[in-house]
Amino acid sequence: MKTQKVDQVTGNPVVDLVLNTVEKKKQAFIFVNTKASAEKCAEDISEELDKTPACELIAEKILNVLGSPTKQCKRLANCVRKGSAFHHSGLHSKQREIIEDEFRLGNIRFISATPTLAAGLSMPAFRVIIRDVQRYGRRGMEFIPVLEFLQMAGRAGRPEFDDFGEAIVIAKSEGEKENLSEKYLLGEPEDIYSKLAVEPVLRTYVLSLISAAEVNNFEKLMNFFKETFWAFQFKDMNQLSVTIKKMVKLLVDWGFIQELDNKFRATYSGKRIAELYIDPYTANEFVKGLKRSSETVTLLGLLHLICNTLEMRPLLNVTTKDFEKLQEKSLLHEKEFLSPEPSEFESEYEDWLKSLKTALMMHEWCEEADEDFLMKEYNVRPGETRAKINLADWLLYALSELARIEQKQNLLAQINKARTRLKYGVKEELLPLLKFKGIGRARARKLFNNKIRDVKDVKSIDFSTLKKILGEKSAEGVKMQVGEKIVGNQRQLSDTF
DNA sequence: GGACGGTGAAACTTCAGGTTGCCTC
DNA sequence: GAAGTTTCACCGTCC
Known part of the structure; x- marks a missing residue:
């Protein structure tokens, strides 16, 4: 075997390897096991590289992705100035995109990443450095x-640039070197196991099969599952039959399917749940929550209901510091919760608190907290916030559908309001302004603070004042939407044309 | 003498990621 | 279990 020697310059093997890669005029990925490590590693690397004008521009782009740059944005931009970057799920998707594109162009030369990058699209590098094999x-x-x-x-x-590539795993000792090469270089990959046996997946499939009228009795249901990879792997048809029977019973108990003359049929709500593709267990929790609700619900109550689901996981972690504060909050908002608080000694308690913390984080977002604040207070990065909000929007939509089916008309408006507030991250008072195209959380707030609070106010304010608040382009756009046309800073009613 | 800043060790904290639905001028 | 971050005591420097 051919060996290569790499100069030890910095005492940090990763950085030494990077410097060696620089000499070869190549690019590299570094895989580490946590987001914090990815950031630190990119920082360590950047300290050994020089700024380039091209990277300076990219850094600026990265800083301007969010309204006001967070600590994370600044840290990333500082790395990027020197041609190194970090990449993980906490990044804003636009920043991820920029980094990937600029790596392909060769401007960014080193990316330290969590496994996001490994699973992602085809983005090869000459060298891959695997720093951590444990997680x-x-x-x-x-x-x-x-x-x-x-x-x-x-x-x-990279097939288009290199004849070969190098994957390097870092061992901390001779002993580890042997273990690693035995396990990873010579070892066999693990068998792949079917995930179908996981109850949430199974419930969802059983319901959708029945709902789509693919199967209408137990025998056909069994025949279907017999053909799956799961059955092929486990072979134990008796166990399989027991499990599926259990799922069917649950779905009947929850009112999502009916059994008549040994034939299954999905109920109206069952069909809708299958279409929405949510876990029937979640759907049942939603229905229970809706039944528990009175005439009015609070935003926090709704958010907590949707956070307390399997779909929302992984939830925010509850740290020792959070614990007391969360208990206080749970007491304070006791009457608002639509999923009851388990006793402190039950196993579900921890998850319940986690869902409360997640709901509180989203609630702060709806109260116009910015991303830097969320990062400090909740240890949640912009990318993760976005992902959670998208999930929450989908679940709120599913909840609104169930509210409709359950004839909880009074809640529909409140759920829809919650969706809009969550989507834009605004207080209720800004809602009328969001109807305008081109107006989001920041501009709506500006308008509101200048006493422009609804369509009527937008109509009555003169253009030059509006221009001062929003800038010319946005002001023009808004005025157009209330049927006014702006000609040389003068407004004219468009219906006079 | 006190404010300030740098340093390093100890204490503390936290730990990867992904898919699904629907609408709209 | 380990890496990263925060905290805090300690020391030197400057005003």
Whole structure:
């Protein structure tokens, strides 16, 4: 085997490898096991590189992705100035895009990343450096699967530029070197296991099969599952039959399917749930929550209901510091919750608190907290906030559909309001202004603070004042939408034309 | 003498990621 | 379990 020697310059093997890659005029990915590590690693690398004019421009772009740059944005921009970057799920999607594009163009030369990058689109580099092969899991630090290792190593070598690529895994000792090569270089990838047996997946499938009228009795249901990879793997048809029977019983109990003369039929709500593609368990929790609700619900109550679902996981972590504060909040808002608080000694309590923390985070967003604040207070990065908000929007939509079916008309308007507030991250008072195209959270707030609070106010204010508040383009757009045309700073009613 | 800043060790905290629905001028 | 971050004591420097 051919060996290469890499100069030890900095005492940090990753940085030394990076410097060696620079000498070769190549690019590299570095895979690490946490988001914080990805950021730190990119920072360490950037300290050894020089600024370039091209990167300076990219850094500016990255800073301006969000309204006001967060700590994370600044940190990323500082790295990018030197041609290194970090990449993980906490980044804003636009920033991720910029980094990927600029890496392809060769402006960004090093990316330190969590496995986001390994799973993502085809983006190879000459060199892949795998720094961490262990990751925190249920049983403390666990070795990552061989499959995942290969996935990362497989990013090395760009067919259009290089004849070969190098995947390097870092061992801290001779002993570790042997273990690693045995496990990952010579070892067999793990078998792939069917995920169908997981109850949430199973419930969803059973319901959708019945709903689509693919199967209408137990025998046909069994025949379907017998053909699956899951059945092929486990072979135990008796166990399979027991599990599926259990699922069917749940769906009947929840009122999502009916059994008549040994034939299954999805109910109206069952069909809709199958279409919405939410876990029937979640749907049942929603229905229970809706029944528990009175005439009015609060935003926090709704948010908490949707956060307390499997779909919303992983939830925000509750740290030791949070614990007391969350307990206080749970007491304060006790009457608002649509999913009851378990006792402190029950196993679900921890998850319940996590869902409360997640709901509180989104509530702050709806109260116009900015992303930097959310990062500080909730340890949630912009990318994660966005992902959670999208999920929440989908679940709120599903909830509104169930409210309609359950004839809870009074709640529909409140759920829809919650959706809009969440989508834009605004207080209720801004809602009338969001009807305008080109007006989001920031501009609506500006308008409101200048006493322009609805369509009527927009109509009556003169253009030059509006221009001062919004800038010319936006002001023009808004005025057009109330049927006025602006000609040389003069307004004319368009219906005079 | 006190404010300030840099340094390093100890204490503390936290730990990857992904898909789904629907609408609209 | 380990890396990253925060905290805090300690020391030197400057005014």
